[in-house]
Amino acid sequence: MNIYVGNLPYSVVEEDLREIFEEYGEVASVKIINDKLTGRSKGFGFVEMDEDDEAKKAIEELNNADLSGRNIKVNESRPRSNDSRGGGNRRGGGGFNRGGRY
DNA sequence: CCTGAGCGT
Helix, strand or coil, X not given: CEEEEECCCCCCXXXXXXXXXXXXXXXXXXXXXXXXXXXXXXXXXXXXXXXXXXXXXXXXXXXCEEECCEEEEEEECCCCCCCCCCCCCCCHHHCCCECCEC
């Protein structure tokens, strides 16, 4: 599951995000976006989690969480690519309800 | 050193 993390402090790096999200589950990968011009961090990143349940729990807990005095925003990320033949993420995991549970 | 903007090769 792709997770968007915004409003991050410039001090935060991928390791920090990984540590934070690993508290709630197994983190597949972490990506911090850096600015093309300044080279500094843009202040947001992405976290990919294998387990959707843990991902949702992490989102619920980490959204509006206080990090270094900054209220970070954590939400489900939009698909970065829109491939033909349904290559763009189009599955039940991307939605809210999964199989009626919840 | 500083800044703030809700989406990535």
